[in-house]
Amino acid sequence: MWEASPGVPFGADWTIRRDDGLPGTRARNGRPRTRIDAAGATPEWHDSTRRAQAAVKLQQVSENCFAVLNERNRVCDANSGLINLGGGVVIDTQSDLPHGRQMIELFGKVWRGMPKRVINTHEDGDHVWGNQLFEGAEIIAHRTVRELMPHVANPRETQELLKGADHFLPRMLLKALHPGALAIARQLQQDFDFDGIKLVLPTTVFDERHVLDLDGTEVHLIYVGPCHQIGDTIIHVPKERVVFAGDVIFRQCTPMGWNGTYEKWLKVLDLIIWLDPEVIVPGHGPVCGIEGAMDMKAYLEYVREESRRWFDRGLTSLEASKRIDFGPYGGYRAPARLYMNVERAYREFRNEAADAPWDHAKTFDAIYAVAQARGIEVEF
DSSP: OEEEOOOOOOEEEEEETTTTSSSSSOETTTTEEOOOOOTSOOOOOHHHHOOOOOOOOEEOOOEEEEEEEEETTTTTTOOOEOOOOOOEEOOOOOOOOOOOHHHHHHHHHHHHSSSSSOOOOOSSSHHHGGGGHHHHHHEEEEEHHHHHHHHOOTHHHHHHHHHHHSHHHHHHHHHEEEEEHHHHHHHHHHHHOOOOOOOOOOOOOOOSSEEETTTTTEEEEEESSSSTTTTTTEEEEGGGTTEEEEEEOOBBBBBOSSSHHHHHHHHHHHHHHHHSSSSEEESSSSSSHHHHHHHHHHHHHHHHHHHHHHHTTTOOOOHHHHSSSSSSTSSBBGGGGHHHHHHHHHHHTTOOTTEEEEEHHHHHHHHHHHHHHHHHHOOO
């Protein structure tokens, strides 16, 4: 059934749940409610949608701004936004087609047509893999996002990893050589189906800033990368005092940074605090105020300081990650992702390039090893 939080209109939220407690569709006169995709089709639901345990929630955050939140808050559980003005603007399009269609249905509660515009906050697949559902929309992003998406967001690597985890010999090889890669594949299989994804690139790009006029309400796209990724963009709606932060902010889950520096990330968080929004929609995790930016800043400063201490003692980033106290951040989802932030600090201490590539399999193995060493749940 549809569940709505009672009370004032701002902050209202709706959650899709099936009668069996899993995310799904509301029964209407004994029949499942039909879902409509971007082309007007009525697709069959993927097994991943039926298997998903966590709700996907719509939350109103201001008069005309809304967020779709993936409440499980692990890797690929990205958030999306809607500005319900000027023909509609969707911000980020989810990690796979089933989640993208869930997002469209939820936004359909407040907006009755397909949007004229889509904004991609950066190049990662979990924020762009639903682009194809918005046929004919103007897709806006920083110039580097269009350049990097064919490499960074190519779904083939993820698709092949999940398929390998389903076959005996590749699975045994993964278990022996890359247990972390196998673990993340198993986790992703619980909630996601990456089949059928076709990469759709931005159609409009900008350099530093881009301003949209939506029925008299200005929306500012501000390039802030590289921070989490090279193409990072935040979306500020001054009139509504809302910032859609993309992956510049992770809330109640351990952040992951692939490019950029601590210094740049901290400066961007200061910028968001200076903008003084009433509401921040993070790339991952629940909606917050400026305390979300302040908490992120405190986490990054803490990890950088602790990393420096162990670096100076000659420990590797992996060994340091096994020893650094989680402190007040131990309750975050996926705390063993600490390794990525320690390794990022070590790269800076070694004066390595901020955009040096990561070996994904070895990175997931290291996160797995940290969780195992500390006796905590392995999650990404």
